[in-house]
Amino acid sequence: MSEAALPSSIKIAPPPAELEREPLVRNQRGIGWLSDQVAAIMEGKTPTWWWMAFVPSFGFMSLLGAMLIYQISVGVGVWGNNHPVMWGWDIINFVWWIGIGHAGTLISAILFLLRQKWRTAVNRAAEAMTIFAVMCAGIYPALHVGRVWFDWWLFPIPNSNGPVWPQFRSPLMWDVFAVSTYFTVSALFWYVGLIPDLAVMRDRAKTTIRKFLYGLFALGWTGSNRHWSNYEKAYLILAGLSTPLVLSVHSIVSLDFAVSQLPGWHTTIFPPYFVAGAIFSGFGMVLTLLVPLRKICKLEDVITMRHIDVMCKVTLATGSIVGYAYGMEFFIAWYSGSPYERFAFINRAIGPYAWGYWIMIGCNVLVPQLFWWKAIRRNVWIVFILSILVNIGMWFERFVIIVISLHREFLPSNWSYFKPTWVDICTFLGTFGLFFTMFLLFLRFLPMIAISEVKGVTPQADPHHPLGGAKEGGHH
Amino acid sequence: MTSSARAYGILAEYDTPADIMHAAEKVRDAGFRRWDVFTPFPIHGMDQAMGIKNSRVGWFSFVGGATGYTLGMLMIWFTNAIDYPLIVGGKPMFSPHAAFPPSYELTILLGAFGALFGMLFLNKLPRLYHPLLKHRRFALATHDKYFLVIETADPKYSESDIRQLLECSGCKRVEMVEE
Numbered sequence: 062m063s064e065a066a067l068p069s070s071i072k073i074a075p076p077p078a079e080l081e082r083e084p085l086v087r088n089q090r091g092i093g094w095l096s097d098q099v100a101a102i103m104e105g106k107t108p109t110w111w112w113m114a115f116v117p118s119f120g121f122m123s124l125l126g127a128m129l130i131y132q133i134s135v136g137v138g139v140w141g142n143n144h145p146v147m148w149g150w151d152i153i154n155f156v157w158w159i160g161i162g163h164a165g166t167l168i169s170a171i172l173f174l175l176r177q178k179w180r181t182a183v184n185r186a187a188e189a190m191t192i193f194a195v196m197c198a199g200i201y202p203a204l205h206v207g208r209v210w211f212d213w214w215l216f217p218i219p220n221s222n223g224p225v226w227p228q229f230r231s232p233l234m235w236d237v238f239a240v241s242t243y244f245t246v247s248a249l250f251w252y253v254g255l256i257p258d259l260a261v262m263r264d265r266a267k268t269t270i271r272k273f274l275y276g277l278f279a280l281g282w283t284g285s286n287r288h289w290s291n292y293e294k295a296y297l298i299l300a301g302l303s304t305p306l307v308l309s310v311h312s313i314v315s316l317d318f319a320v321s322q323l324p325g326w327h328t329t330i331f332p333p334y335f336v337a338g339a340i341f342s343g344f345g346m347v348l349t350l351l352v353p354l355r356k357i358c359k360l361e362d363v364i365t366m367r368h369i370d371v372m373c374k375v376t377l378a379t380g381s382i383v384g385y386a387y388g389m390e391f392f393i394a395w396y397s398g399s400p401y402e403r404f405a406f407i408n409r410a411i412g413p414y415a416w417g418y419w420i421m422i423g424c425n426v427l428v429p430q431l432f433w434w435k436a437i438r439r440n441v442w443i444v445f446i447l448s449i450l451v452n453i454g455m456w457f458e459r460f461v462i463i464v465i466s467l468h469r470e471f472l473p474s475n476w477s478y479f480k481p482t483w484v485d486i487c488t489f490l491g492t493f494g495l496f497f498t499m500f501l502l503f504l505r506f507l508p509m510i511a512i513s514e515v516k517g518v519t520p521q522a523d524p525h526h527p528l529g530g531a532k533e534g535g536h537h
Numbered sequence: 538m539t540s541s542a543r544a545y546g547i548l549a550e551y552d553t554p555a556d557i558m559h560a561a562e563k564v565r566d567a568g569f570r571r572w573d574v575f576t577p578f579p580i581h582g583m584d585q586a587m588g589i590k591n592s593r594v595g596w597f598s599f600v601g602g603a604t605g606y607t608l609g610m611l612m613i614w615f616t617n618a619i620d621y622p623l624i625v626g627g628k629p630m631f632s633p634h635a636a637f638p639p640s641y642e643l644t645i646l647l648g649a650f651g652a653l654f655g656m657l658f659l660n661k662l663p664r665l666y667h668p669l670l671k672h673r674r675f676a677l678a679t680h681d682k683y684f685l686v687i688e689t690a691d692p693k694y695s696e697s698d699i700r701q702l703l704e705c706s707g708c709k710r711v712e713m714v715e716e
Contacts, residue, residue, distance in 0.1 A: 091681065092577060092681040093680055096577075096679070096680050096681070217612060217616055223621075224621040225621060226616035226617060226621050226623075227616070228623055229613045229616070229617050229635060229636060229639060230617075230626075230628070230635040232638075234639065235642075238638070238639040238642040238643065239638070239642050242642040242643070242645055242646040245646060245649075246646060249649050249650070249653050252653075253653060253656070257577075257679070260679045261577075261680070263679075264676035264677075264678075264679045264680065265680075276665065277665070280657070280662045280664070280665070281664040281665045281670070282679075283575055283667055283678065284576055284577060284678045285573045285574070285575055285660075286561075286573060286574040286575070286576060286579070286580070286583050286584070286587060286589070287573055288660045289579040289583075290579075290584050290589050291592045291593075291594050291655075291659045291660050292579070292656055292660070293579050293592075294591075294592035294594040294595060294656070295592075295594045295598075295655065298594060298595060298598045298648070298649075298652040299649055299652050299653070302598070302648050302649050303645075303649075305641075305645065306642075306645045309638070309641060309642065309645075313638055316638075513578040513579075513679075514578070516577055517578035517579060521553075521554075522554055522578055522580065523554065523581070524553075524554040524555040524558045524580060524581070524582060529554045530552070530553025530554060530556050531555045
């Protein structure tokens with residue numbers, strides 16, 4: 062509007078070079094280059110690095126299978142859970158894995174609504190991470206009930222046990238609905254995003270089987286603009302629905318704790334604090350995965366240092382929220398005047414598990430503060446190491462909340478010291494096997510970058526940009 | 538070619554988003570109805586250039602979400618207050634507060650299914666056969682080229698007029714596509 066109104070002799074000067082933002086795709090890579098580069102990961106011979114990662118991952122996944130069979134056949138007693146710590150590694154790992162998933166939904170949904178165009182380079186891999194992390198998480202609640210063959214009692218299925226139904230006042234029931242909805246909607250959102258890219262793969266396919274399978278799952282996508290119009294609306298709605306969903310899932314997970322009467326759990330700060338922690342840990346995992354992948358898959362022009370930089374800033378922001386929550390928990394424990402509440406928190410800091418508490422503080426509060434420095438955000442090695450520390454810290458946060466709160470309850474006769482068994486440890490290692498097996502299969506068979514979305518944010522895609530074909534003095 | 542091959546439409550190929558957008562504006566203004574633009578990514582502003590109205594996917598999602606919420610509330614009311622009344626902590630048999638979280642999740646679940654299936658329904662997908670998908674150059678529509686198709690089924694269809702319109706819209710290639 063404004064440009065058309067100006068006389069043609071007046072030109073708007075571009076901003077000075079130092080104010081110019083780094084481009085989202087470096088080196089002015091064209092639209093065709095993007096499909097070629099991303100599809101190259103799925104085409105050609107399977108690279109050696111892939112096998113080197115896949116074989117151990119598959120081995121650990123088999124270990125998971127063995128541990129689950131052992132646990133089901135012998136009983137839940139093979140885990141270290143015992144009075145008074147009745148929730149141990151099962152729930153720690155459940156909350157940890159499901160929290161990791163949250164960054165994927167934040168990137169795919171919330172950043173979409175906020176029009177953060179940089180998300181396009183990382184959202185596909187982050188969404189895949191979400192789905193696989195939720196799969197790992199789901200194993201634990203399904204198994205920790207002890208008798209897995211009764212898991213169907215969790216769902217309101219008409220049954221022959223008289224009219225017996227789930228009890229919907231329990232946050233544990235809410236969790237069933239929250240987590241299963243989260244998994245389903247994340248998978249739908251991921252698939253909707255994949256449809257145009259599956260069509261890219263179909264149109265490039267050389268072998269019959271690839272043509273058939275990519276063609277089948279692309280649903281006959283042609284890139285019609287009449288289709289894009291409905292597609293973009295559906296995508297926007299899915300983003301709009303996933304946003305309250307992701308905020309509700311970890312809030313409901315936190316209610317599993319907060320609704321109980323236990324000091325250390327019975328806290329109103331839990332829902333927002335859990336959501337921030339989940340996003341914090343999820344960004345840690347996204348960085349852990351993408352920092353090496355952008356190098357291995359030669360995608361440094363798509364996942365640029367600007368992307369790494371921005372994700373470090375999100376990690377810093379959410380890490381600071383988590384640090385604030387830790388401080389506020391202590392303040393409220395003192396301010397409440399409840400001696401049990403005060404004891405629970407002092408016990409965290411100086412009790413028998415103080416080592417766990419201080420690992421948590423170190424990794425979650427101090428480590429992310431290093432991201433204030435640009436030199437650190439722009440050093441991939443340091444970012445990679447810090448992102449792993451963030452994941453460790455967030456695992457210990459769940460350990461602190463669950464084990465430290467449970468191990469010394471109201472009566473000293475109920476005090477004990479929780480130790481995991483070898484089955485706990487092997488099951489947890491096994492979930493990494495499952496996660497990485499799924500992730501590697503994803504890398505090899507599906508586009509790890511949202512090709513059509515990244516194309517859409519390049520200057521070549523903008524009909525009003527000279528690179529997109531706009532002529533000077535055109536009527537737009 | 539056999540005589541049974543009928544023409545599906547005229548396909549024009551463009552190199553840049555700006556070119557195809559200007560072409561779309563011309564085709565829109567010429568009053569065609571059965572035509573479409575095929576691009577590797579959604580081009581911002583193309584809906585206006587083609588004269589497409591706002592998508593109706595939202596209604597499908599809304600109906601899905603409303604169904605989810607109602608179903609959730611009714612299910613919890615029926616199971617915990619009617620079919621097998623369950624006293625928990627002396628509270629009322631049914632209260633909307635405790636029933637809210639599962640109903641909220643069901644709202645999102647069915648709303649998301651509504652958005653997906655609404656989109657597929659409006660786009661008439663899955664459609665695994667399409668005349669364009671057979672065309673030699675059309676595979677580039679998902680790569681880096683931009684296509685415009687006017688179907689023979691259009692009431693204003695006239696091969697010579699359309700060729701003239703498309704050729705002066707800056708396109709390099711105009712071809713016939715068979716059914």
